[in-house]
Amino acid sequence: MLKGWVIVCASFAYIGFLFAIAYYADKRADQGRSLIATPYVYALSLGVYATAWTFYGSVGRAAIDGVGFLPIYIGPTLMMILWWFVVRKMIRISKINRITSLADFVASRYGKSALLGGLVTVIAVVGILPYISLQLKAISTSFQILLQYPQIVMPQKIGSVALFDDTAFYIAFFLAMFTIAFGTRQLDVAERHEGMVAAIAFESIVKLIAFIAVGAYVTFGMFDGPADIFSRAMAVPQLAVLTTPFDGAAGNYVSWIWLIILSMLAILFLPRQFQVAVVENVDEKHLNKAVWLFPLYMFAMNLFVLPIAFGGLLHFPDGSVNADTFVLTLPMSQRQEWLALLVFIGGLSAATGMVIVETIALSTMVCNDLVMPPLLRYTRARFMQHEELSSLLLDIRRAAIVSILMLGYFYYLVAGEAYALVSTGLISFAAVAQFAPAVIGGLYWRNGTRAGALAGLTLGFLVWAYTLMIPAFAQSGWVSLSFVENGPFGIELLKPLQLFGLKGVDQTTHAMLWSMLVNIGAYVAVSLLSRQSVAERIQATLFVDVLSQTGERTGFWRGTASASSLQALVGRFLGPARAAELFNSYARSRGVAAAHELDADARLVRFAEIQLAGAIGASSARAMVSSVVQEEPMGVDEVMAIIDEASQAIAHSQELEEKQAELETATRELRSANERLKELDRLKDDFIATVTHELRTPLTSIRAFSEILHDNPTLAVEERARFLAILVKESERLTRLINQVLDLAKLESGAAEWQNVTLDLREIVDEAVNTTSGLFKVKKVKLDVNLPMKAVPVVADRDRLMQVMLNLLSNAIKFCDADHGKVSVTVSHLHDFVQVDVRDNGTGIAKKDQVFIFEKFRQVGDTLTDKPAGTGLGLAICRQIVGHFGGRLWVNSDYARGATFSFSLPVTTMAVE
C-alpha cells in the first residue's frame, strides 16, 4: 500500500488541508471574526517549538543519552512558568511600537539602528540554516525509509545523489512554494498572519496525535505496557544506564544546566517563536493560559519518548537502525501501514510547520531590516507609490524565502551528514542565544547602548561560528580536519573545540560558555564606555519603562512637517485608503474634524512612524519619516538646556504661587480678626443692653409693689403678706443678679481675689451635695454620688470651687426629667488630673446650643422667645473659675438623652491642708 505516489498524495493532501484552514482563517480575520483569538490557539501555536527534532530526534537522543533528551524541554517550561513576564513585556512593547520581528525589536530598542537590524538578520539567517536543513533531512529521510517498506533500509548518504534525484531538493522546493503561498499572499501592515497561526495550531494537534499514537502502539501494542518495557530495558546493562541522568563526569551537570539555559533562550529568540509568541499574539491575556498549557503540551509530547527509545533499542539491538527513525521504523517493522503513514504525516507536519513559520519570520527580517533600508535610502524605491512598493516588498520576501530554503538545502548538503538531528538543532539554538544579552539587556538596562549591542552580537556570533559551524563543516569534509584537531596554523590554544584549553565539556556547552562570555562581556563593557544618542536614550526608556507608562509619549522632536505629507508617506506603504482611515480616526481622537487640519506635532509624527514601522520596520520608518519632515536633530546639550529652562520656569512659578498663598492667608487672617473685633464690640453692647434689661425686670415689680403697698394701707393681711413676699423675692433676685454681674466682671478683668489652698475635692463635692439636699428632696430628684477611695488633692479657692459645684448641681436639678429626675455625680481620679461629672436625665442640649450655653446671659433657648429661670451667667462664671484653676469645663449631651457637665482640675502632689 505504501507506494511512493500514495505517500506523496497523502502529503499533498495534508498540506492542502492546512492551506485550506489557513485560507478560511484569513477570510474570517478579514470579516473581523477571528478564528484564532483564543488562548488555546495561542498556546497550540507555541507548539511550533516541537519540530522534526522533537518528533524524530528526541527518541534518537534518548537512545544515546537516556533522559538527557529532557533539558531542551525543561528550559521552555521554566521560562513560561517563571519568567513569562519577560514575554509579556516584549508583547507590550511590540504592540505599542508595531514591532514585527526580532531584528526590528533590537533595532528599535537601540535607537532604530538599521545596522543593528541588519546584523541581527544575518545572524538569524545563518544560525537557522542548520535547523532548516535538519527539517529537510528529516522529511527526506523519513520519506525514503517509508518508500522501502516493507524493508527497513537506512537512506543513502547525503550528497551521493544527483541534484535532481535528490528528494531533499524537491522537498526544499515545494516547501518554498508552500511558504510563499502561506505567507506572502498579501501585505499585512501588522505582519499578522492569522491563517498561518490557525494552520500551525492545527498541525500541533496532528503531530501530538501522531506521536501519542505511535507511542501508545509501541508501549501497549508491541510490549505489555510501560512496566514491561522498563523492566526489559533494565535487564540490558547498556540500556539500564540510560535511565540515570547524571552518571559520569560533572560535565553532565554542567551540560544539563547549559542546555536548559540554551533552550530557555531559544523559546524566546528563535525567530519562529518570536513570531508566534509576540508578533502574532492577539491578546496579552492569552499569555496567562499559555503559561501552563504550553508546558502541558510539551509534557504530553515527551511522554512516550523513553518507551519508544527503549522499545526501539530492544527491537533493533544491533544498531543497524538509526535511533532517529524509531518512531517510523517500529510500526513499519510490525507491518502497521496506516500507523506508519500517520507517523510520516506527523513528522511532515512538524517539519513543515517549523519551516513555514521560521522562513516567513526570516523573510520579514530580510526584507525589512536587511534589504529595504539601503533600498529606501539609495535607490528610486524611496519615490515609489503604494502599488509599486507593495509588490516590491512582496517580491523581496518571496525571493528571500526561496533563497533561505536553497541555502538550507546547501547546508544540508554540506554539513547535514555530520551530526544527529539533535546536535544540529543545538547549533541553531546557540546562534539565537547570541541575541539574549542585547534583548534582555535592552529590556531591563537603560544604559545598554547600540555600540554595546553591536559589539556583543558581532563577537558572540564570531565565536559561535568558530566553535560550532567550522567543526560541523570539518566533519563533513569541507574544512580540513587538521584545522579542528590542531587549531588554525597549529595553534593548539585556538582549537575550535577546546578553546583556550577548556576540556571536558560537550561541544554545545563549550560553544555557549565562550560565546556568552564574549558576548555579555563586550555588551556590558562597550555599553558602559559609550554614550547614547538622544534617540537611543528615549527608546531605552520607552522599552525599559513600558509597563509603568500609560498614555501617549511624545519624546523630543523639533522640526517642521505637514500632516498631509505624513499621510501621503504612510499611504505609499499602507495604501492611500488605509492611510486616510488611520489619519482620520487619529484626528477624531484628538478632537479635530479632519486629517488635514491636524497639527504636525511630535505626536503626529510618532503616530505616522509607528504605522509605517508595522510595514517596513522601525529603522526604515524612522528614515522615511525624517526624509519627509525637515528635522533638526537635537543634541544632548540642547536637550539639557531646554530642561534647565523648563525647571527654572517651574521653580519661578512655584515661588509666585507660594507668595500668593501667603498673601491670601494674611488677608484672610486680617479679615477674621476684624470680624472678631466687631463681634466683641457687638457682644459688649449686647451685654450692656442685656444687663440693663435683666436689672430692670425685678426692679419693676419691686417698685410696683412698693407703691402698691404704700398706696393701699387698707389691704387685707394675706394680700399684704403675699405682696411683701414677692417684694422680698424680687429684691433677692435683683441682688443676686447684681452680684453675679459684678462677680463676672471681676473674674474677667482679673481683679478677683483668690484664696488658693490645697483641699480634698471630695470634701467640696460632699458639702455642695449637703447644701443642695433640701432642693433635691423638694423637687423629688434622685441623687447618686460616686467618690474615689483616696483623697483627691487640688489647689483651689474653696468658695469658688463650691460656687461651681453648687451651680452645676442646681442646673442639673433644674433641667432633669420632670417626673423621674435623676442626677449623678462622679469624681474620677485620672493620673494627673481629676474629672468631675454631673449628669442629669433631662432633655439634653442640642449640639448647636452646646457652645452658647457657656456664654453670658445665654440659656438654652433664645432669650427673646424662651424664659427659663436663672440669670444665664452661671456657666460663664463657672468657666472662668475652672479656667483660673487650670482646668476645663465642658458639656457632653445628646438631645433627649440628658446632659453631663464635666470639669477637670489638675491634681497636686501637695498634701491636703
Add this chain to the structure above:
Amino acid sequence: MPQRILIADDEPAIATSLQFLFGNAGFDTQTARDGEEALRLAGDFAPHLIVLDLMLPRLSGLEVCRALRADPRQAGIKVLMLTARGSTADFASGQAAGVNVYQVKPFSTKELLALARRLLDSGETSDVH
C-alpha cells in the same frame, strides 16, 4: 360696665402687680403668659386695652400688636407696650407695629394707671412716656 384690660407679661411678679393695680382700680383683668395666649385672649376676652410686654415667649409683643392691627375686629384695641429697653429704634418699630403708647420699666404705678385711663377714655394716637 367695667372696662376690660388684658395683661400680657411672662414675669409673674410684674403680672401680679399689674393685675392688682388695675383690678383695684375697677377694671376687669385677665393675664396672658405668652404671645399666643395673648392673641387668643384678645379674641375671647375682647379687652379694650392690652398692657403688652415687649419680651414675650412664643410671640413677641410687636408681633402680637401687628396681628391685632391686622384683624379688623380687634384693630380698635388700645395697646400699651411695656419694655425695659428704651432705644429710639424700639420706639420706631413700635409705632410701625401700631402701638398706641410706650411705657418704660420700671414705671410709676400712678402714672401707668393714668396712662391707661387716658387711653381708654379718648382715642389718642401714639404717645411716649
